[in-house]
Amino acid sequence: MAAVSALGHTGLWVHDLELMRDFYTRVIGLTVTDEDEDLGIVFLSARPEEEHHEFVLQRGRTAGDGKLLHQISWRIDSLDDLKTFHQRFRDEGVQVQQEVTHGNAFGIYFFDPEGNRNEVYLRIERDVRQPFRKTLNLDLPPEEIHVEAQRLLDDAGPAYQPTQ
Incomplete structure (x- = not known):
């Protein structure tokens, strides 16, 4: 196929x-x-x-306030880039929906000026059952972000443990 x-x-x-x-x-x-x-x-x-x-x-x-899409996701290359977007969105007054770990990615969900939902995300090289979405504090130092993300994953139980 x-x-x-x-x-x-x-x-x-x-x-x-x-x-x-x-x-x-x-x-x-x-x-x-x-x-x-x-x-x-x-x-x-x-x-x-x-x-x-x-x-x-x-x-x-032409579609008033109707939802035209679910989201647009933009892949980024590093945790430093994610933290830069975190600060840039604050500086620009961008509406952020949630900063998250998906177990296999860290991301920021945000809205563009016309209300379309976007995400910038960093892929973490492991497989985790989805959906998995927990709020992550991107104000933490990088090493603590990784520790917090792992704690959130561990707290989710065995069904969400990485397969690799």
């Missing part, structure tokens, strides 16, 4: 293209790789040398 190998890109219809472009470039750190002002569309990438675009914003959102 054929299967996809990766998520290529996703896109959002938006009300305020300039506001959303600013958020995803300045706050999240994506790079604009293409745009068409007449069509009101912006293409963005976290890896512009490798992928033309992973994310598209286009003017034309």
Whole structure:
């Protein structure tokens, strides 16, 4: 059976293209790789040398306050990066839903200026039964974050213990 190998890109219809472009470039750190002002569309990438675009914003959102998606998840490379986003979101007044451990990842759920839920996350190389989502204090020093995440996992019981 054929299967996809990766998520290529996703896109959002938006009300305020300039506001959303600013958020995803300045706050999240994506790079604009293409745009068409007449069509009101912006293409963005976290890896512009490798992928033309992973994310598209286009003017034309019409669905009032309806939920248009579950979440957009952005993978990051280090705990230092996660802590940087933690502070950046505070500095920028970004609405954070929860800072979490999933056992196999540490993440921050947050909302963009138009209310779309996003997540930045660091993959932890182990398998843990999902769903597993416990609040994690990212104000702690890095070594204590790892200790706290392990304690939360241990407290969850044997059904959630890593398989590796």
